[in-house]
Amino acid sequence: MQLLEERIRRDGVVREGNVLKVDSFLNHQLDITLLAEMGKEFERLFHNCGINKILTIEASGIGVACITAQYFGCPVVFAKKSKTSNLAPDVWTARVHSFTHGNDSDIFVSRQYLTDRDKVLIIDDFLANGEALRGLISLCEQAGAQVVGAGICIEKAFQPGGEQIRSMGCRVESLARIKSMSPDGIEFC
Numbered sequence: 461m462q463l464l465e466e467r468i469r470r471d472g473v474v475r476e477g478n479v480l481k482v483d484s485f486l487n488h489q490l491d492i493t494l495l496a497e498m499g500k501e502f503e504r505l506f507h508n509c510g511i512n513k514i515l516t517i518e519a520s521g522i523g524v525a526c527i528t529a530q531y532f533g534c535p536v537v538f539a540k541k542s543k544t545s546n547l548a549p550d551v552w553t554a555r556v557h558s559f560t561h562g563n564d565s566d567i568f569v570s571r572q573y574l575t576d577r578d579k580v581l582i583i584d585d586f587l588a589n590g591e592a593l594r595g596l597i598s599l600c601e602q603a604g605a606q607v608v609g610a611g612i613c614i615e616k617a618f619q620p621g622g623e624q625i626r627s628m629g630c631r632v633e634s635l636a637r638i639k640s641m642s643p644d645g646i647e648f649c
């Protein structure tokens with residue numbers, strides 16, 4: 461998506477450890493006009509798939525998931541992160557390693573909000589090693605929900621998550637795919 465690529469080139473900051481900071485429009489301050497264009501694009505890609513629920517993970521997926529849900533007319537469920545492993549019995553849960561924080565956390569969704577009646581579009585801001593996405597897919601599998609696909613804002617295609625998850629048979633659509641990045645510049649696929 462050209463608009464997003466241009467914005468990443470203009471405002472993205474490449475940090476050490478293969479981290480791209482996009483705080484000015486996606487991860488801290490939210491550019492709602494841009495998010496709406498991304499939401500429309502996800503709707504164009506997945507519009508005839510019968511999606512009745514969008515699933516994301518707190519915190520940075522929530523904004524774009526909510527804007528996208530307006531175009532699908534469906535609710536958003538976000539997986540919560542738990543600091544303790546003392547989870548309630550009525551949740552689906554998975555352990556996820558955080559790329560940016562370097563720690564593990566248990567993520568969970570109430571069984572009430574993810575069921576075998578759901579056709580799910582997973583939305584997230586970044587795809588790197590695929591940990592977050594695999595965790596969200598696992599929650600859907602536990603619930604018996606159908607994963608229609610995943611809509612990712614920024615995929616760092618030089619990291620293995622996208623390829624691994626596509627090879628599992630999951631449809632992954634990324635609006636911007638980064639081939640390589642360094643403080644000198646960003647190259648898209």
Ligand code: 5GP
Pocket residue numbers: 478479480481482487517520557558559560584585586587588589590591592593621
């Ligand atoms: P993965 O689980 O695929 O390794 O990483 C995806 C998750 O880590 C996303 O939910 C995102 O919050 C975070 N993440 C991964 N790479 C980056 C990055 O380069 N920049 C930012 N801001 N977040 C990232």
